[in-house]
Amino acid sequence: MKEIKVGIIGFGTVGAGVAANLLQNAEVIAKRTGVMVKLARIADLDITTDRGVAVPPEILTTDAGKLIDEVDVVVELVGGTTVAREFILRALRAGKPVVTANKALLALHGRELFAAAEAANVDIYYEASVAGGIPIIKALREGLVSNRIHRIYGIMNGTCNYILTRMENEGADFAAVLADAQKLGYAEAEPSLDIDGFDTAHKAAILAALAYGRWFGLDPVYVEGIRDISLDDLRYADELGYRIKLLAIIKQIDDDVQIRVHPTLIPKNTLLANISDVFNGVLVEGDTVGQTLFYGRGAGRLATASAVVADLADVALNLSCGCARRVAFREGAQFRAVTGMGDVQSRYYLRLTVTDCPGVIASISQILATHDISISSLIQHEKRNAGDQVPLVILTHSACESRLRAAVDEMEKLDVVRDRVRIFRIEDI
Amino acid sequence: MKEIKVGIIGFGTVGAGVAANLLQNAEVIAKRTGVMVKLARIADLDITTDRGVAVPPEILTTDAGKLIDEVDVVVELVGGTTVAREFILRALRAGKPVVTANKALLALHGRELFAAAEAANVDIYYEASVAGGIPIIKALREGLVSNRIHRIYGIMNGTCNYILTRMENEGADFAAVLADAQKLGYAEAEPSLDIDGFDTAHKAAILAALAYGRWFGLDPVYVEGIRDISLDDLRYADELGYRIKLLAIIKQIDDDVQIRVHPTLIPKNTLLANISDVFNGVLVEGDTVGQTLFYGRGAGRLATASAVVADLADVALNLSCGCARRVAFREGAQFRAVTGMGDVQSRYYLRLTVTDCPGVIASISQILATHDISISSLIQHEKRNAGDQVPLVILTHSACESRLRAAVDEMEKLDVVRDRVRIFRIEDI
Numbered sequence: 070m071k072e073i074k075v076g077i078i079g080f081g082t083v084g085a086g087v088a089a090n091l092l093q094n095a096e097v098i099a100k101r102t103g104v105m106v107k108l109a110r111i112a113d114l115d116i117t118t119d120r121g122v123a124v125p126p127e128i129l130t131t132d133a134g135k136l137i138d139e140v141d142v143v144v145e146l147v148g149g150t151t152v153a154r155e156f157i158l159r160a161l162r163a164g165k166p167v168v169t170a171n172k173a174l175l176a177l178h179g180r181e182l183f184a185a186a187e188a189a190n191v192d193i194y195y196e197a198s199v200a201g202g203i204p205i206i207k208a209l210r211e212g213l214v215s216n217r218i219h220r221i222y223g224i225m226n227g228t229c230n231y232i233l234t235r236m237e238n239e240g241a242d243f244a245a246v247l248a249d250a251q252k253l254g255y256a257e258a259e260p261s262l263d264i265d266g267f268d269t270a271h272k273a274a275i276l277a278a279l280a281y282g283r284w285f286g287l288d289p290v291y292v293e294g295i296r297d298i299s300l301d302d303l304r305y306a307d308e309l310g311y312r313i314k315l316l317a318i319i320k321q322i323d324d325d326v327q328i329r330v331h332p333t334l335i336p337k338n339t340l341l342a343n344i345s346d347v348f349n350g351v352l353v354e355g356d357t358v359g360q361t362l363f364y365g366r367g368a369g370r371l372a373t374a375s376a377v378v379a380d381l382a383d384v385a386l387n388l389s390c391g392c393a394r395r396v397a398f399r400e401g402a403q404f405r406a407v408t409g410m411g412d413v414q415s416r417y418y419l420r421l422t423v424t425d426c427p428g429v430i431a432s433i434s435q436i437l438a439t440h441d442i443s444i445s446s447l448i449q450h451e452k453r454n455a456g457d458q459v460p461l462v463i464l465t466h467s468a469c470e471s472r473l474r475a476a477v478d479e480m481e482k483l484d485v486v487r488d489r490v491r492i493f494r495i496e497d498i
Numbered sequence: 499m500k501e502i503k504v505g506i507i508g509f510g511t512v513g514a515g516v517a518a519n520l521l522q523n524a525e526v527i528a529k530r531t532g533v534m535v536k537l538a539r540i541a542d543l544d545i546t547t548d549r550g551v552a553v554p555p556e557i558l559t560t561d562a563g564k565l566i567d568e569v570d571v572v573v574e575l576v577g578g579t580t581v582a583r584e585f586i587l588r589a590l591r592a593g594k595p596v597v598t599a600n601k602a603l604l605a606l607h608g609r610e611l612f613a614a615a616e617a618a619n620v621d622i623y624y625e626a627s628v629a630g631g632i633p634i635i636k637a638l639r640e641g642l643v644s645n646r647i648h649r650i651y652g653i654m655n656g657t658c659n660y661i662l663t664r665m666e667n668e669g670a671d672f673a674a675v676l677a678d679a680q681k682l683g684y685a686e687a688e689p690s691l692d693i694d695g696f697d698t699a700h701k702a703a704i705l706a707a708l709a710y711g712r713w714f715g716l717d718p719v720y721v722e723g724i725r726d727i728s729l730d731d732l733r734y735a736d737e738l739g740y741r742i743k744l745l746a747i748i749k750q751i752d753d754d755v756q757i758r759v760h761p762t763l764i765p766k767n768t769l770l771a772n773i774s775d776v777f778n779g780v781l782v783e784g785d786t787v788g789q790t791l792f793y794g795r796g797a798g799r800l801a802t803a804s805a806v807v808a809d810l811a812d813v814a815l816n817l818s819c820g821c822a823r824r825v826a827f828r829e830g831a832q833f834r835a836v837t838g839m840g841d842v843q844s845r846y847y848l849r850l851t852v853t854d855c856p857g858v859i860a861s862i863s864q865i866l867a868t869h870d871i872s873i874s875s876l877i878q879h880e881k882r883n884a885g886d887q888v889p890l891v892i893l894t895h896s897a898c899e900s901r902l903r904a905a906v907d908e909m910e911k912l913d914v915v916r917d918r919v920r921i922f923r924i925e926d927i
Contacts, residue, residue, distance in 0.1 A: 214807075379641050
């Protein structure tokens with residue numbers, strides 16, 4: 070049986086998971102593929118710490134360059150966008166296919182890396198970069214290849230989804246749940262990459278590249294995180310039939326593409342709204358297939374390893390067939406332009422804190438009318454607390470973001486409007 | 499650009515969908531794959547009926563044999579297990595890769611067809627045979643290839659799911675909903691293939707083959723359909739926190755495999771229980787990835803075409819790379835034996851109709867105790883109607899099917915037990 074030698078650069082959590090999976094399941098994979106995917110080398114600066122996986126000590130090295138020379142395929146699990154990029158470029162130039170889980174690197178340097186792969190006539194596989202164990206890259210690149218993609222909605226950050234689920238279930242506020250999530254290891258000590266939406270934005274840029282044939286980079290991706298979601302917002306959303314999720318939204322409207330990441334109200338009775346805790350889900354709507362949804366663990370040592378090793382099996386089949394670049398992704402834009410956020414059409418949820426006095430609703434609805442924004446529902450409950458401030462929640466029909474912003478600016482200038490107006494977008498899926 | 503010539507045998511609903519997709523999206527597919535997938539020939543006995551798709555008339559032929567000779571890849575959409583089998587074997591022997599949506603043929607003759615494909619060193623692709631547009635074959639064969647598969651649960655028959663959803667939502671009984679579904683075109687005039695579970699069984703046999711490396715045929719697949727599900731059962735299930743779905747269950751317990759299709763109570767709060775109407779969903783649990791779920795349209799002209807054309811793209815990439823048999827499926831059993839239904843362990847829902855008199859619950863629970871079956875919950879409501887008969891619903895803890903059957907046989911002999919005892923299995927997912 071043909072054997073391919075795998076070298077892993079980066080023996081952290083995911084690296085250890087990949088090693089464990091290969092040690093445990095290489096035989097099953099060989100039965101299925103006809104190729105033995107063999108763990109041959111692991112490089113890391115630290116090769117003494119116990120990672121809880123019984124790799125033969127002689128395969129460990131601190132010399133990543135030597136590893137690249139010795140193996141048939143290089144798995145980059147260093148992370149970050151500096152040395153990881155160099156290792157990948159070096160492997161590609163040496164004619165070695167690369168498997169990576171590095172979403173930030175692909176989002177930022179995808180074009181350069183894929184150009185290098187093309188020049189060297191080798192492949193880069195990256196299933197683990199988006200939604201962990203869910204084979205969404207393969208689904209979009211191959212399973213749905215016959216579709217023009219109309220929309221993608223992704224819940225792709227487990228930390229955010231975990232925090233929102235707990236806020237909802239426990240009625241606890243953001244700061245308290247974040248602190249507890251950090252204690253439990255579900256959120257990083259420096260949580261900004263997750264909770265401010267950047268991690269989801271990296272993944273959105275990768276899915277958008279597959280859907281529309283261009284490495285967009287991050288510049289055209291609009292990003293908002295979940296820090297501003299209050300318990301009140303979750304409760305009003307619930308009352309109105311919605312849940313709030315941090316959603317990546319990738320859409321083609323006419324010939325233009327939108328890529329955005331922000332908290333979004335989605336109807337409670339949809340499958341997507343019922344994806345909770347650390348789980349991820351990606352809804353893909355194609356012109357031919359209609360709506361499909363893919364669900365599973367978006368992170369974690371083993372789930373991520375599942376995706377990395379699936380890529381290794383693809384590489385193994387390629388090498389054993391003597392073929393490269395057998396993959397349904399080539400750059401070649403399938404759209405006209407990226408829509409700026411000001412031109413996006415959306416429905417909106419607005420929460421205002423207003424003085425409880427006559428004429429308030431009249432003034433606010435007048436401003437919306439002036440900007441041609443139509444109200445679809447409005448809640449003002451009786452005052453719960455002492456004081457003269459009450460919340461007013463408005464859902465709008467579809468409106469243009471720049472008009473909505475202008476209307477909100479005007480509202481915030483009214484004496485009766487206290488505090489900032491909270492704005493969340495709504496998708497009806 | 500390399501071009502591959504596609505020939506479709508069978509110009510029915512799906513054939514027309516595939517033709518429409520190729521005519522509309524071949525250019526996008528070419529941008530993505532670098533290969534032009536060209537609709538070259540369509541064979542059918544009837545080439546005069548208008549199928550609502552504007553294919554060039556000169557590509558139509560009544561001669562399937564000539565088509566096989568002329569094209570690079572053959573799409574078999576004839577259906578059935580007679581001529582379809584002959585066309586496929588003929589194409590394979592002529593060295594032409596085959597794409598098929600024919601679940602019955604694969605379930606029954608998979609081993610023969612794949613042996614012929616191996617002998618000819620060409621491929622058979624069959625994404626459309628299971629769950630329509632959902633790329634579940636690719637997910638299981640490639641995306642989750644690094645996993646030992648613990649369990650698969652599939653809602654894979656749109657007709658059954660549609661009927662059960664309507665019964666539940668409208669409180670209408672099976673016969674009424676079936677009749678209406680037939681009128682609306684959601685159920686066939688001869689509905690047995692769907693509602694008696696055979697269609698789902700075909701699909702289960704195919705997924706089991708991928709998961710465990712053997713073409714099982716249908717013999718080891720236990721099958722029950724949905725005819726016996728009454729509104730009462732749906733209501734009691736609901737009261738107990740469950741929904742009833744027609745589920746394909748494929749499981750490995752220790753080294754043995756179970757393949758079964760039957761109505762199953764699953765917890766209401768799971769994603770699987772919330773897959774409704776004609777939609778399909780497949781949950782796959784692997785040792786490495788954990789639980790994943792795949793959702794979408796399981797049937798219909800376009801959804802099925804999406805899967806067929808995805809296979810064509812795979813074939814196109816293979817042909818353009820000059821590789822064949824680059825696929826992660828080889829027969830080679832990854833299990834010990836198939837568990838007979840009598841040895842299956844399950845939880846059970848039992849609904850009895852009993853005489854409302856003292857000692858009934860005592861006698862019935864005594865029978866269960868004698869057979870070492872433990873009760874997890876029991877409902878007996880006050881009598882709703884006149885008469886002396888009341889329903890008694892029992893949920894059991896896990897028990898062996900043969901013991902459960904023996905216990906039920908004894909119960910049915912009691913004077914106080916009227917009518918047959920209804921038995922449904924429970925999966926806690």
